[in-house]
Amino acid sequence: MSINRVFVTGNLTRDPELRQAGASTVLQCGIAVNDRKRNAQTDQWEDVPNYFDFLVWGARGESLARYLHKGMKVAVAGRLRWSSWQTSEGDKRSKVEIVADDVEFLTPRADQGGGAPAYSGGAPASGGGGASASYEPPSQQAPSVEVLTEDIPF
Numbered sequence: 001m002s003i004n005r006v007f008v009t010g011n012l013t014r015d016p017e018l019r020q021a022g023a024s025t026v027l028q029c030g031i032a033v034n035d036r037k038r039n040a041q042t043d044q045w046e047d048v049p050n051y052f053d054f055l056v057w058g059a060r061g062e063s064l065a066r067y068l069h070k071g072m073k074v075a076v077a078g079r080l081r082w083s084s085w086q087t088s089e090g091d092k093r094s095k096v097e098i099v100a101d102d103v104e105f106l107t108p109r110a111d112q113g114g115g116a117p118a119y120s121g122g123a124p125a126s127g128g129g130g131a132s133a134s135y136e137p138p139s140q141q142a143p144s145v146e147v148l149t150e151d152i153p154f
Contacts, residue, residue, distance in 0.1 A: 004079040006098055008033045009106060012072045013051060018065045027061030029054055029068060031076060054098035064103055073106040
């Protein structure tokens with residue numbers, strides 16, 4: 001058995017591109033994911049970016065295209081897919097891309113420009129047709145310590 005699952009967080013490297021792929025719609029975007037490496041010359045830790053493309057298929061991609069923009073911090077969960085092709089000059093090219101199942105916004109609303117809702121790209125709980133601009137996550141308060149310790153049997 002093999003498992004093909006990936007979860008990355010990073011910043012979008014470009015605005016999303018929405019295009020038709022046969023009968024379906026696909027959103028394509030890029031994400032930069034940082035690694036930490038120690039610089040041998042300065043003995044300091046530095047961020048080293050890794051760049052990946054990710055795809056979101058169908059209506060989910062169409063919905064996300066309205067809210068994603070270059071520089072946004074997002075979390076992407078999905079699976080890896082290897083693609084290869086030949087250029088018009090005859091050169092062979094290949095890349096590994098992420099086919100996203102879920103995209104979570106990590107940038108605070110105020111930084112998203114226009115107050116876009118926190119929409120993960122998953123199916124809406126109400127069964128409706130996409131993200132609602134009036135969505136507010138429910139507020140929850142943690143119970144007091146007294147409530148938590150009342151039912152402990154010892």
